[in-house]
Amino acid sequence: VQLQASGGGLVQPGDSLRLSCVVSGRSSANYVVGWFRQLPDKERIYVSAINFNGRYSWYTESVKGRFTISRDNTVNTVYLEMNNLQPDDTAVYYCAAARTMTLDLESIRYDHWGQGTQVTVSS
Numbered sequence: 001v002q003l004q005a006s007g008g009g010l011v012q013p014g015d016s017l018r019l020s021c022v023v024s025g026r027s028s029a030n031y032v033v034g035w036f037r038q039l040p041d042k043e044r045i046y047v048s049a050i051n052f053n054g055r056y057s058w059y060t061e062s063v064k065g066r067f068t069i070s071r072d073n074t075v076n077t078v079y080l081e082m083n084n085l086q087p088d089d090t091a092v093y094y095c096a097a098a099r100t101m102t103l104d105l106e107s108i109r110y111d112h113w114g115q116g117t118q119v120t121v122s123s
Contacts, residue, residue: 003114
């Protein structure tokens, strides 16, 4: 599969953004999709994930209550709705996919990656 992330931008603290990740290829609906973020020279941080049918999701603690992951398999797209953005959310955001039915979303080993989309939160 191939992944294409988009939706990043420059926003002010408290604003919202919605990132999109189009997952194309055979059986794309059978993939867990996750979102990661990374600052220059820092390790990539796992932010959120959603299982293949959208019924289960996982979030890292720092984004719980502010970020919502969802998917629409009719258009092969996974979304990350980000609300009340703060400067600490600034990063390049990546989406990734893994073909698995596991519900242990925190422990997924991803093997397909998209390019990143920059999110900058600044006043």
